Amino acid sequence: MTAQIGEIIYYKDREHRMCSEPLGDYFAFGGERPAFESNCTALWRGYVGTWEILDGRLYLVGLRGPLEDGTEATLASLFPGYPDRAFAHWFSDTLRIPDGKLLDYVHMGYGSTYERDILIRLEKGVVTATEVRTNGQSDDPDASEGYGIGAMTVFSTRDKDRETR
Amino acid sequence: MSYLLGYLAIGVVVCAVIVIAHHLTKEQEPQIETESLTGFWKNPADWWLGFLESVVVPILATALAIVAWPLLIYWKLKERFFPRKVATSSEEKSFSVERSDLLVQITIEEVERQEIVHDPHGAVPDLPFGHLNAAWRKFKDALLPGDEVWTFAADWTSEWGRREHREGYAIVRSGEPGPFFCTAWRFADAA
Numbered sequence A: 001m002t003a004q005i006g007e008i009i010y011y012k013d014r015e016h017r018m019c020s021e022p023l024g025d026y027f028a029f030g031g032e033r034p035a036f037e038s039n040c041t042a043l044w045r046g047y048v049g050t051w052e053i054l055d056g057r058l059y060l061v062g063l064r065g066p067l068e069d070g071t072e073a074t075l076a077s078l079f080p081g082y083p084d085r086a087f088a089h090w091f092s093d094t095l096r097i098p099d100g101k102l103l104d105y106v107h108m109g110y111g112s113t114y115e116r117d118i119l120i121r122l123e124k125g126v127v128t129a130t131e132v133r134t135n136g137q138s139d140d141p142d143a144s145e146g147y148g149i150g151a152m153t154v155f156s157t158r159d160k161d162r163e164t165r
Numbered sequence B: 001m002s003y004l005l006g007y008l009a010i011g012v013v014v015c016a017v018i019v020i021a022h023h024l025t026k027e028q029e030p031q032i033e034t035e036s037l038t039g040f041w042k043n044p045a046d047w048w049l050g051f052l053e054s055v056v057v058p059i060l061a062t063a064l065a066i067v068a069w070p071l072l073i074y075w076k077l078k079e080r081f082f083p084r085k086v087a088t089s090s091e092e093k094s095f096s097v098e099r100s101d102l103l104v105q106i107t108i109e110e111v112e113r114q115e116i117v118h119d120p121h122g123a124v125p126d127l128p129f130g131h132l133n134a135a136w137r138k139f140k141d142a143l144l145p146g147d148e149v150w151t152f153a154a155d156w157t158s159e160w161g162r163r164e165h166r167e168g169y170a171i172v173r174s175g176e177p178g179p180f181f182c183t184a185w186r187f188a189d190a191a
Helices: A022-028 A158-164 B002-024 B044-067 B069-081 B090-094 B108-114 B130-143
Strands: A005-012 A014-018 A048-054 A057-066 A092-103 A115-125 A126-134 B102-106 B147-159 B163-173 B176-187
Touching: A005 A092, A014 A092, A014 B044, A022 A048, A022 A057, A022 B176, A057 A126, B002 B044, B002 B069, B044 B069, B090 B130, B147 B176
Parallel strands: A005 A048
Antiparallel strands: A005 A014, A048 A057, A092 A115, A115 A126, B102 B147, B147 B163, B163 B176
């Protein structure tokens, strides 16, 4: 399994990539999952959500992902009536936000290790604790900064496009 | 020998058609989040990952396709005429609430009172389980006369060997837990 593209999160006025998928819990708990078109080995879930911690609460503020019918998923299509933000009250777990330079790249899931992990614990969408875990220090001046992936394969969607036209 | 060569020749033609079709459709590929890759490639030590995925894997796949081209055609036809449904994980299918996971009996009214979600930014409907209200109503629809609702908490190891903890509400029918509504799901090895 290829390393996965992370969800985007705005935390303390900075954009980060995170190694957690809060929408996965939403779908597992019975939330309706649109038929995402997974066309990339680095994005098996088929979408990228944009999140924000605001006033100690986790919100989904954006969503991108092609659907099997050829249209694009949006926040409004997933949460009708909430086109700007949806409170992630279903999420009771820890968000992991890698920070700093890459220490060890693992081309699978979210297996890579970075200098630091910002761990944000939430209970029903509300932040209960924040911790910064130090994993080490990179002595490689060329090491990449912040979460990234090394490679991916993108599949053609032409057949699907033809069917929907 | 000539049969084998003929078979492989068909495989080469099938592969060529697929490769040409792939190149013709390249401009149609959605470019989701490719910007996340920029910067990462600046690290020369990681070039081999791209080489592996862009060169080695396609070569191996091509060789396999030449040998097993009838399967390729079968899959292509299957994909076209029997499109796949949204998959659910095997973990979800195999998890069930056991009697030993049950905690306390509770009424629907109590659950709905304590599970109403509020948000100061108005980003959730003020309903039991908020954005998951429709799923909750579906769960309630499964209740039959005489059924009980219990809270549950379960530590469980998935088929993949991953230890997890789940909490929620379960319907108990004739003493046996059945359908459940999950409200928390944590992995034991999570950060």
